[in-house]
Amino acid sequence: MSTHVAMKDKDAVKPTLRVLVVEKHQKMRNILRRMLHQTGYFQDVAETADGEEGWQLLRESTFDLVIANTNLPRLSGISLLERCHTDETLKDIPFIFIAGETSREDLAKAVAYHAYDYLLIPFSFSMIKNRIDSTLKRLNSPGEQLYRHTEKMIREGHFEEALQRIEMYETYYSSSNVRWLNLKGECLMGLGMVEEAASALERAVEVCNVYLPALKQNADIQEKLGNTERSMELLKEVDKLGALDMGRKIHLGQLLIKAGSTEDGIKMLRNAMHQASPEEQEEFGMQAAEIMMESKRYEEAEKMFESLLESRPKTLAIYNRLGIALRQQGKYRKAREYYVEALKYYPDDPVIYYNLAILYLAQKDRGNAVRYLQNAVKRDAEFQEALDLLSKIGESVNG
Numbered sequence: 001m002s003t004h005v006a007m008k009d010k011d012a013v014k015p016t017l018r019v020l021v022v023e024k025h026q027k028m029r030n031i032l033r034r035m036l037h038q039t040g041y042f043q044d045v046a047e048t049a050d051g052e053e054g055w056q057l058l059r060e061s062t063f064d065l066v067i068a069n070t071n072l073p074r075l076s077g078i079s080l081l082e083r084c085h086t087d088e089t090l091k092d093i094p095f096i097f098i099a100g101e102t103s104r105e106d107l108a109k110a111v112a113y114h115a116y117d118y119l120l121i122p123f124s125f126s127m128i129k130n131r132i133d134s135t136l137k138r139l140n141s142p143g144e145q146l147y148r149h150t151e152k153m154i155r156e157g158h159f160e161e162a163l164q165r166i167e168m169y170e171t172y173y174s175s176s177n178v179r180w181l182n183l184k185g186e187c188l189m190g191l192g193m194v195e196e197a198a199s200a201l202e203r204a205v206e207v208c209n210v211y212l213p214a215l216k217q218n219a220d221i222q223e224k225l226g227n228t229e230r231s232m233e234l235l236k237e238v239d240k241l242g243a244l245d246m247g248r249k250i251h252l253g254q255l256l257i258k259a260g261s262t263e264d265g266i267k268m269l270r271n272a273m274h275q276a277s278p279e280e281q282e283e284f285g286m287q288a289a290e291i292m293m294e295s296k297r298y299e300e301a302e303k304m305f306e307s308l309l310e311s312r313p314k315t316l317a318i319y320n321r322l323g324i325a326l327r328q329q330g331k332y333r334k335a336r337e338y339y340v341e342a343l344k345y346y347p348d349d350p351v352i353y354y355n356l357a358i359l360y361l362a363q364k365d366r367g368n369a370v371r372y373l374q375n376a377v378k379r380d381a382e383f384q385e386a387l388d389l390l391s392k393i394g395e396s397v398n399g
Contacts, residue, residue: 017041017042018043019066024071029047050072050075052073054072055084059087065132068095068096071099078097082113096128097115105241108241111210112213143173151183154183178211185214186217215235219234229259249269250272262297272284272288282315289304301321305321327359332362339355357386377390
């Protein structure tokens with residue numbers, strides 16, 4: 001990213017900056033281009049109508065500012081900012097969002113990833129000029145520079161030095177800035193001061209109840225402290241803001257079930273399965289179904305495994321776990337049908353034979369159980385569970 005100019009007298013500012021406009025409507029791009037040149041700050045105004053193309057331009061070139069619509073094809077403006085935030089070379093580039101309408105969810109995500117401003121359409125030249133002035137002023141302020149240096153220290157593990165800088169900021173600037181309070185919580189956690197970290201993050205949430213980093217970090221810490229109820233409250237708030245990642249959504253479902261809110265927990269797990277991307281579906285679907293198994297909700301687990309099998313046919317792990325869920329319900333015939341189907345694709349997998357043996361034992365059919373255990377050992381001579389069970393059956397017969 002190029003060097004940012006400090007805001008001085010208007011006449012002293014020369015058009016040296018580069019800005020990227022990401023807006024799907026050509027008419028709005030034309031308006032923005034004209035206004036941006038009119039500010040006198042920008043020597044180059046690049047533009048694109050697509051969030052993914054915006055990402056490519058940011059990776060290929062250097063910009064001092066991004067002005068993006070929240071609603072874009074392929075990749076939303078919020079998702080573009082989120083992606084930049086994970087890239088070391090782009091994480092500090094300032095974003096100003098424009099939108100035809102706003103939502104609490106978008107605002108929360110914009111704040112979470114440190115967007116500099118948010119402007120509703122329609123807007124005047126003076127409005128966007130004031131937003132740009134404010135953004136450039138903040139970008140070059142001592143407080144912002146101190147924040148970035150402190151954030152870097154924490155990333156590098158220099159927690160004590162970082163805490164000194166945070167205390168310096170609280171002394172000279174403010175002790176109720178949500179970003180700094182969140183940073184303080186992260187720093188205190190790095191020093192192993194868990195209760196102090198929780199206190200800082202509780203304060204951050206009080207200051208801004210839609211600041212996602214503080215909500216998420218506080219939820220994790222509260223659970224570590226054994227405050228499960230508070231952890232669930234915080235995760236629910238994150239979920240209301242539409243920002244609960246699939247892993248945390250699954251975890252919240254598990255916490256709800258353990259706390260006795262079973263139906264809410266199941267609903268959360270189902271939502272996680274449906275909202276997961278195709279690449280994530282198997283991983284999070286299996287986690288959700290396993291939680292159902294642990295809580296002995298075998299019928300719900302059956303539904304989840306069957307849903308996974310439809311989208312991930314021929315998956316060995318799903319067959320095996322689905323068979324167990326069915327056996328636990330006494331649905332022996334259906335379990336056997338799935339195991340036999342699995343053997344068509346995995347004829348040499350010893351676990352399927354072992355699970356079939358367990359299924360027959362549940363029906364008190366020792367003959368078939370022994371046959372399938374022998375098949376399991378034939379395919380894996382060191383399959384200890386199968387060997388032990390064969391021995392146990394032999395002892396009971398001889399006894």
